[in-house]
Amino acid sequence: MRIRLAAALALTLALAAGCARPAEAPAAPDPLGPSPTPRTVPPGDGAPHNAENNAWKVRTELTDAEKAEAQAAADKIKPALEAVRAGNDFGYTATRSALLALGYAADRIQVQSMRDPTVAGAVYAVRIGTRACVIGDVRPERVTAEVRGSAAEFGCLEPYTH
Template identity: 50%
Template sequence: MVADPTGPQAGALPNHAGNNGWKQRHELSAADQRTGQKLAAQIRPRLEALRAAGDFAPASTQRALLDLGIKADAIEVTAMRPPTGQETPPTGAVYAVHFANVGCVIGDVRPERVMVEITGSAAEFGCLEPFSH
């Protein structure tokens, strides 16, 4: 049996890019990338200190970022999300710091690691992609 090329799934793959366009992030200029790298270099040691102390509370992550002199409205911190099919989230915090109107330092603090990533922000949601199933 041959699949119907006009059926409901016919346009799913060609529309993938359009359906996910809201996730597109700004390209960072070389100057913005350098700004992000400097910020990340300040953030990582503070979060590594939290990890070493066994402190994975979102409030502690928020406080560590504020202590760096980052403005509160540029910071977003949340608890880790539970994996699909589970109710209990893993230990840790997810964070984002918005900089230069186009960039983000994003990552997480958890028992096994500290992640620090520099990326562009998205027009639709800023730094942290909203959770969806």
């Protein structure tokens, strides 16, 4: 009697734990064919088409000579804009005037007011040569000047998007 009770208890525990399963019928073939293999998303690329959607932002790789030329320009631009900032003028007109005073042609300069109207300052870009850009901003607390390659879609200064 004890053996039967132990066997019944073991069978009950095995069924409760999911160890014993009823026999399953073989799955019918999918009439639409096999499912496609899921796309592997690279680290940091959240949406499946994020890289494709942002391809328009890809900037040109610069040669060492282009980097050096643009860095020399940045080294000239930043002090001029620091002087503008020191005069407590951070806006579009002062930034553009300072870049023009350095001798850059008007068609090589892009200046925009800050996107957020509550933030004082301006963003700018200066095209150097055919593919290089000096990009930065002028704000009450800082002036930046970075060397980057241009983008085929928009040139130097990336447009605001929503």
